[in-house]
Amino acid sequence: MDSGIWRKRPRVRHFGAINGRGLATFYRREVHRGFKIWGITLAAPAIRALLFAGVFTLVVGGSGKIALGMPFMEFLVPGLIAVAILERAFESAAFSMVYDKTEGIFGDLATAPLTPGELVVAYAGASVTGALIAGTVVWVALLPLGGQVPVAPLAVVYFAVSGALIIGLFSQIVGLWAPKWDYLAGVQTFIFLPFVFLSGVFFSLDQLPAALQPWARANPIFYIVDGVRFGITGHADANPLTGVIVTLVCIAVLSALSYRLFAIGYRFKS
Amino acid sequence: MADLMRKDTQTPAIDKTGMLLGPPVVRSIGVVNWRGLWTLYVREVTRFYKVGTQTLAAPVVTTLLFFIIFSVALEGDGRTVGDVPFTVFLAPGLIMMAILQSSFANTSSTIMVSKVQGNIVDVLMPPLSSAELTLAFAAGGVTRGVLVGLAAGTAMWVFAGLQLHDPLAIVFHAVAASVMLSLLGLIGGIWAEKFDHIAAMTNFVVVPLSFLSGTFYSIGRLPEGWQDVARFNPFFYAIDGFRYGFIGRADSQLWVSVTVMIVINAALFALVYRLFATGYKLKS
Numbered sequence: 001m002d003s004g005i006w007r008k009r010p011r012v013r014h015f016g017a018i019n020g021r022g023l024a025t026f027y028r029r030e031v032h033r034g035f036k037i038w039g040i041t042l043a044a045p046a047i048r049a050l051l052f053a054g055v056f057t058l059v060v061g062g063s064g065k066i067a068l069g070m071p072f073m074e075f076l077v078p079g080l081i082a083v084a085i086l087e088r089a090f091e092s093a094a095f096s097m098v099y100d101k102t103e104g105i106f107g108d109l110a111t112a113p114l115t116p117g118e119l120v121v122a123y124a125g126a127s128v129t130g131a132l133i134a135g136t137v138v139w140v141a142l143l144p145l146g147g148q149v150p151v152a153p154l155a156v157v158y159f160a161v162s163g164a165l166i167i168g169l170f171s172q173i174v175g176l177w178a179p180k181w182d183y184l185a186g187v188q189t190f191i192f193l194p195f196v197f198l199s200g201v202f203f204s205l206d207q208l209p210a211a212l213q214p215w216a217r218a219n220p221i222f223y224i225v226d227g228v229r230f231g232i233t234g235h236a237d238a239n240p241l242t243g244v245i246v247t248l249v250c251i252a253v254l255s256a257l258s259y260r261l262f263a264i265g266y267r268f269k270s
Numbered sequence: 271m272a273d274l275m276r277k278d279t280q281t282p283a284i285d286k287t288g289m290l291l292g293p294p295v296v297r298s299i300g301v302v303n304w305r306g307l308w309t310l311y312v313r314e315v316t317r318f319y320k321v322g323t324q325t326l327a328a329p330v331v332t333t334l335l336f337f338i339i340f341s342v343a344l345e346g347d348g349r350t351v352g353d354v355p356f357t358v359f360l361a362p363g364l365i366m367m368a369i370l371q372s373s374f375a376n377t378s379s380t381i382m383v384s385k386v387q388g389n390i391v392d393v394l395m396p397p398l399s400s401a402e403l404t405l406a407f408a409a410g411g412v413t414r415g416v417l418v419g420l421a422a423g424t425a426m427w428v429f430a431g432l433q434l435h436d437p438l439a440i441v442f443h444a445v446a447a448s449v450m451l452s453l454l455g456l457i458g459g460i461w462a463e464k465f466d467h468i469a470a471m472t473n474f475v476v477v478p479l480s481f482l483s484g485t486f487y488s489i490g491r492l493p494e495g496w497q498d499v500a501r502f503n504p505f506f507y508a509i510d511g512f513r514y515g516f517i518g519r520a521d522s523q524l525w526v527s528v529t530v531m532i533v534i535n536a537a538l539f540a541l542v543y544r545l546f547a548t549g550y551k552l553k554s
Binding site: 037039040044047048051054055056058059060061065067182185186189190193194197198207 | 342
């Protein structure tokens with residue numbers, strides 16, 4: 001009797017305001033996608049962070065260089081962790097969507113019983129999950145090279161989650177917009193990477209020429225990196241409260257935009 | 271009729287619209303199939319040129335970003351390597367890093383894409399010998415490597431101001447390094463079964479070797495034992511010799527790096543030739 005044949009007639013499944021099972025299924029699929037290629041999503045960021053840390057250790061090597069009032073490596077390591085979190089978040093939703101587009105199954109989103117809000121939450125949840133795991137892996141990998149146990153764990157958690165959320169939402173928007181891999185790679189190389197690399201990961205902003213400093217402070221990613229660094233080392237460039245406000249505003253704007261794009265079926269319903 | 275017979279060994283007669291006049295003729299090929307070689311080479315170059323923003327502009331942006339990061343983070347305190355300012359030392363290393371990674375990407379991806387899409391047979395079937403295949407693919411990778419090097423070099427020249435000490439050493443090492451990584455890319459592409467394998471080789475072999483071979487520091491900074499290890503890394507000689515061409519100072523001797531590059535390239539060429547000849551993972 002238990003051979004997989006329907007024993008009862010199939011019934012309509014009812015759900016309330018939120019399709020919890022659909023949400024969980026979609027979230028699981030997205031997270032699983034990231035983990036299936038853990039060599040690329042976890043091991044590679046750890047190797048890259050180790051390379052950067054190793055190269056800077058060798059170049060700076062015992063010259064007693066100080067940044068923001070701490071030894072340079074202590075300054076650098078939280079930045080590298082933030083980069084790993086942000087890169088993983090960027091590569092999550094957008095890559096998944098463009099993959100679905102090239103496979104021709106992206107339109108399935110429009111037929112699944114998921115509201116735009118549920119889609120945004122599921123994609124964003126998967127982005128944050130993947131990014132936090134990548135960040136933890138890189139944190140562990142960098143412990144011997146100047147890493148440390150966070151002095152303000154709550155601040156680390158807040159800025160890591162909000163940073164992953166901001167970039168995860170940005171990634172959704174890019175993924176909806178991009179028709180092909182080329183577009184995605186273009187956004188990554190020409191927009192995302194410059195914003196991340198010039199956000200104070202590798203240098204404190206007072207090392208920049210005075211004319212450029214206000215511009216660097218207009219980069220929201222600066223507040224994420226600075227917040228993570230504050231949580232880990234206790235030293236910050238900007239006021240962490242400013243960072244909290246900036247991140248909250250970014251999350252509100254980006255989630256509204258992403259919600260709107262899913263609601264109108266931007267580039268996937270015609 | 272006699273007229274057509276006479277044309278057999280030459281190119282067939284074609285009218286203005288490209289239509290054959292008379293029956294098709296056998297094209298006789300000499301020792302080297304020049305037209306086939308050239309066709310495959312043009313295909314390889316067109317392949318990356320069509321997505322120039324990704325293959326030519328992107329490495330330039332990355333190189334500039336690295337340059338900004340390292341110069342802003344480390345230059346302020348008058349850091350020098352030997353007797354040259356750190357930025358002058360750094361610029362050639364970054365150009366070479368772009369060359370190395372581009373050449374590898376070109377040949378490894380062309381084989382991989384053909385395998386995944388199932389059209390690798392279109393490369394194996396035509397009348398191209400193993401040596402011709404190796405040569406055409408490698409030349410495509412070298413073209414991309416050298417073009418990226420020129421573009422990144424121009425950007426560095428604008429932002430960092432490069433000096434020239436020995437142009438011949440620059441050209442030799444740029445080309446030799448492109449050849450080396452193109453051949454390595456071919457080996458990688460032939461060996462790999464999935465894109466993940468290519469990504470793994472890039473992330474775990476090519477990037478670490480190019481980071482750790484003196485791009486950012488003189489290997490004199492390494493602890494004693496590691497200096498010997500670094501001297502076994504062929505990437506080190508590519509970067510060292512290339513940098514010598516700009517700043518006139520090298521960790522190794524010029525003749526050593528030239529010899530190493532020639533020997534390694536010869537060995538790699540022989541290996542790739544052998545892989546194509548035996549059809550390793552390509553023919554069953």
